[in-house]
Amino acid sequence: MNRPKPPLSILVVEDELIISMDIEMMIEDAGHRVMATAASLKAVAALPVETKPDVALVDMQLAQGSTGLEVNDEIRKRWPGTIVVFVTANPKKIPEDFAGAHGVIAKPFSSAGFVAALRYLEEGVCDPPPVSPEPGSFVASPAFGAHWG
Amino acid sequence: MDDRDDWTLTEALHHEQGRGDPFAAAVRSTRMSMIITDPTRPDNPIIFANDAFQRLTGYDRDELIGRNCRFLQGSQTDPETVGRIREAVEAGTDIAVDILNYRKDGTSFWNALYLSPVRDDAGTIQFFFASQLDVTDRIDVQSRMAREKARVETEVTRRVAELRDSLDAQRLLLHEVDHRVKNNMTMIGSILRLQLREAQDSETVDLLRAMMTRIDALATVHRHLYQSEDVTRFDIGSYTVNLASDLTQSRSDCDIRIRADLGRAEVPAGQASAIGLIVNEILSHMIRPTDFGGARVFDISSRVSRGRVELGIRFGRDARDGSAKHPALPRYSPSGVTEQIISRLAAQTRTSVSWTQGPSGSIEVTVIVDTEVS
């Protein structure tokens, strides 16, 4: 299997630009790369298809009335191998099967929580199953969790 | 009137034999209205009607004899009921029904009608017999009650729907407010982190980091509250474990394990932030040294005992680490803002915080929340 190697290339989809900037910096502090940032479905659709992100962190409520679920569909269509993780204040809005996405980080997140979630994700993506215990800040989708187990 | 031979009651009342028959006399004079019809004649007409029937309907005998009873029916009479009587008469069975009838003067009354065929020895129907009873009072009460019941039921349905609507609206509002609070808290955290990156001197960094931890703790409280089944209760055991793992993960420089022994330990949601902050100050103070010189472990326990919620936090050396040179932990002595936050919020929430420190430096803090009084 062709697993990505760190540093991971990460797409950040978030319409609050301060939060988006913060997330970018935490990603870079953790040693990964931010491939691009987008605030809406349109912005995601406008990205070049050739550069595929390893991971996408997707907010649920986005600019221009678009939703994280729509962005998830778009990403899965463009880059089937990309790991999609919702970052949302509304985890209850996520369907039970995560609509094919891989996990969720609940807002508000703490610095430590976010970093731990990122580390866990890196382990799970690059060298599954993860060696760290699942942090409280991250919940894997049933399908993704099973795939590691 | 041309009478039938077998008509013992006869054109009744004027005949001598009829008067002499005690049975016929009883039927004539009873207060119960009674009639007899003759199905062998066209349209099954009345051939006998007693005085009570005349009093009930207001018609004289002359106006009754020879007519089918349907003339008692009127505009408000239920056709379905009439149909049931017709079927019974055609089938030759008896029937008891309440039917709306009209008197000669046009007033209506509820008639509890009972009718049945009278057969001869061969089983052939000779006559139909019927009795009538004015049950207007009973029916009125019944229909009034039925109307009242229906009215109450519609009213209840309406109010339940109203209540459901307003509950839905409230839930929606709570959801919206919750969402905004969470977004704002995320934003505050992000701003603090951005600021922290710019900080140059270590004093500012420490200050901002302490702020950061407190905001993070509040965020964790909020997340716990709104992800739990019951937003009115807050479980301090699972919260403390979550916070401890957050704090230890941010300290990649040292090796700290967490062991948990959690029983249900819930406090009211209104106290969640205060108690959450107390726990954060305690944990942060425990792990503040920069070098532990060996592996450490958190033992977190929670339970409810005699109406009090108890949380135990022990921080000590990890027995798995065999190295003898395990420096004692520094004294546990919160001061400054940390001390103020703990003591003030404890007083506010009827919480007592006490601690002991063992010779090896292990610290044990007990937090007891008196939930009965509040």
Ligand SMILES: Cc1cc2nc3c(=O)[nH]c(=O)nc-3n(C[C@H](O)[C@H](O)[C@H](O)COP(=O)(O)O)c2cc1C
């Ligand atoms: C013995 C007897 C007594 C009856 N008494 C009444 C009565 O008091 N009030 C009434 O509305 N109908 C009474 N009926 C019913 C009507 O005579 C008739 O059978 C009914 O209206 C159904 O037939 P129709 O559809 O041809 O009208 C009585 C019928 C019989 C046979």
